[in-house]
Amino acid sequence: MIKDFNFHGDYITLGQMIKVLNLLESGGQIKLFLQEEKVLVNGEREDRRGRKLRNDDLVQIASLGTWKMIQVAKQ
Numbered sequence: 001m002i003k004d005f006n007f008h009g010d011y012i013t014l015g016q017m018i019k020v021l022n023l024l025e026s027g028g029q030i031k032l033f034l035q036e037e038k039v040l041v042n043g044e045r046e047d048r049r050g051r052k053l054r055n056d057d058l059v060q061i062a063s064l065g066t067w068k069m070i071q072v073a074k075q
Contacts, residue, residue, distance in 0.1 A: 004067070005059070007072065
């Protein structure tokens with residue numbers, strides 16, 4: 001099942017997304033996690049925590065789930 005992930009602004013980084021999901025807390029933990037775990041962005045392996053995620057991107061984290069990036073307009 002694909003879950004929506006709402007964010008403000010033009011993009012959110014993969015590292016920021018992982019922090020918001022409360023999966024990990026520090027950049028060092030995230031870097032190691034991305035090297036060891038299978039993380040796909042739009043079907044391609046990704047290991048950069050600075051990867052910019054934009055509207056409609058799909059992020060798959062093995063055994064945790066899949067999220068569709070939804071850009072929320074500023075009000």
